[in-house]
Each structure stands twice: as C-alpha cells, then as structure tokens.
Amino acid sequence: MSFGKFVTLSVAAVCALGFVSCKDYVGKEASHPLYMKSMTAKANKSYAEAAAALEDFLVVCPQSPKAHRDLAEIYMDNLQDYESAVAHFRRYAALSKATMTAEEEKALRDYVQLCRRKEFEIYRMQNGIKLASESPISVEKANALKAENDGYRTLLQQFSENEKKLIAQKNELQKRLDEAVAAANKAASAKTAAASTAKPATAASEKPVAASGKTETAASGGEAKNQRTYTVQKGDGLQLIAKKVYGSARHWKLIEEANKDALGANLNIKVGQVLVIPAIPE
Numbered sequence: 001m002s003f004g005k006f007v008t009l010s011v012a013a014v015c016a017l018g019f020v021s022c023k024d025y026v027g028k029e030a031s032h033p034l035y036m037k038s039m040t041a042k043a044n045k046s047y048a049e050a051a052a053a054l055e056d057f058l059v060v061c062p063q064s065p066k067a068h069r070d071l072a073e074i075y076m077d078n079l080q081d082y083e084s085a086v087a088h089f090r091r092y093a094a095l096s097k098a099t100m101t102a103e104e105e106k107a108l109r110d111y112v113q114l115c116r117r118k119e120f121e122i123y124r125m126q127n128g129i130k131l132a133s134e135s136p137i138s139v140e141k142a143n144a145l146k147a148e149n150d151g152y153r154t155l156l157q158q159f160s161e162n163e164k165k166l167i168a169q170k171n172e173l174q175k176r177l178d179e180a181v182a183a184a185n186k187a188a189s190a191k192t193a194a195a196s197t198a199k200p201a202t203a204a205s206e207k208p209v210a211a212s213g214k215t216e217t218a219a220s221g222g223e224a225k226n227q228r229t230y231t232v233q234k235g236d237g238l239q240l241i242a243k244k245v246y247g248s249a250r251h252w253k254l255i256e257e258a259n260k261d262a263l264g265a266n267l268n269i270k271v272g273q274v275l276v277i278p279a280i281p282e
Contacts, residue, residue, distance in 0.1 A: 082119035107155035
C-alpha cells in the first residue's frame, strides 16, 4: 500500500469514527481535501483517480448529495460504469427528495433509464445478443437521442443550481437568526448588569461632600438626628468646610456655633480635628 493511499484511508477512518461531522461538509464539499483532490484529478482527465477520491470522501460524508451526483456523472460520462452511476444517481435523488420538484424527479428517472439502456447495450454487444427488430440507427435518431441526453443533462444542471441557491438561502437565514439571538442575549445581559449596579436615589436633604473632606452622620439623638461630623483636612478653613458640606460658604457660622467650645475664641482648627456639622435650620 502506498503512503498516499494509507494517509487517505486513515483520514477517512478517523472521520468515520465521528471526529468530523458529515453535516460540516454538506453544501461545503469543496473545502474538503478529498473533494478537492477529486476535482483536480477530473480536470487532469484522471477519471479513475477522481472517482476513487470521491468514494473516499463519501466514507467521510455519505449524506452529501453533490458528491453522489458528481461521482455518478464521472462513472457515466468518463468511465462507462453505468451500474455505479445508477446507484449514485439514486442515492443523490434520495438525499435531495425534500427539495426536488416533480419535473426534476422525472428528469432524474429518465436519466437513470438512459444509463440502464446504455448498460444493456454494452452487455448486448459484449455477448453478441441481437434484437429481433434490430436495425441500424439513422443519423436523425442518433441526433434525437443525443438531444434527449443533452436535455436531461440541462435539467440536472438546473436542479444543481437550484440546490445551491436553497443552501445559500438556508445559510443566510441561519446567520440572521444567530445574529438576532446574540443581540437579544447581549441586551438581556446589559439590562441585568444595569439593574444589579443601580444605587438608591440620594435624599434631597443630603448635601454633596468634596472628595478631600470626610463627613459622618450621627447615629442617633434628638437634636443631632441630622447632625454630621467632619474631619479637618490640610488647608481647611470654616468657610471652605461650609462650602464642602453645605455647598455654600455663607453657612460657616453654623459650624462655628456648634464647635465654639472646641475652637476657642481664636477659632483655631487643626488637621485631624473632628467638627460637628449641624443641619441647616429650616
């Protein structure tokens, strides 16, 4: 066994065990190395090699209508193996039945019958069998048979094009569906995240405090219910502190009155000193 044949059979065996799904190549046969090898061999008129590569590909992906059809055509047109051609045409018809029109089914049946007739003619000639009504085929009849054969081939090609369009439409619809699902999931995730990070609204009576200052609300007490404290920072003065805690420097006298015992007559404040911040009278 040659190394190339060994590699081919090894790839087919691994794929057949399920490591590669057949559906991954239906409609995308040209992306598989074995299929590309077949088409290259066919282009080089190495028809036996092309057929062998397609047979190996069908071990990997037996559900590919396109591979069965291509193999049937090679057997019929190039290798004159009509029995194999009929087998693959029928497999192609079975796999494509859901999308075939009545006209396409009839054309394919006629094509199979044509293969059967050619198969019989070869058998008859090889065995010297003559028909009772056998007579030479006229040029007109030969041309008519050729025209019939060409008509079948045209119908088969039209079906192939329709099949490609249907696969393309299916892929496009699947892509749109995936995008819609992804967008919906993203919107739902964003909504959940926003809800989990939302904070309660700030009470109207609370005043903004500058980042450099530090205030604390008293835990309890009658008159001190809304009373807070403030830890003096470097550079603070009573007016600056009032600006920080009340939003306006004009209320500094409230701080002075609330802390007159701690400040003394000279209103001296020290860094780190804790001042009482009374509520603004209503």
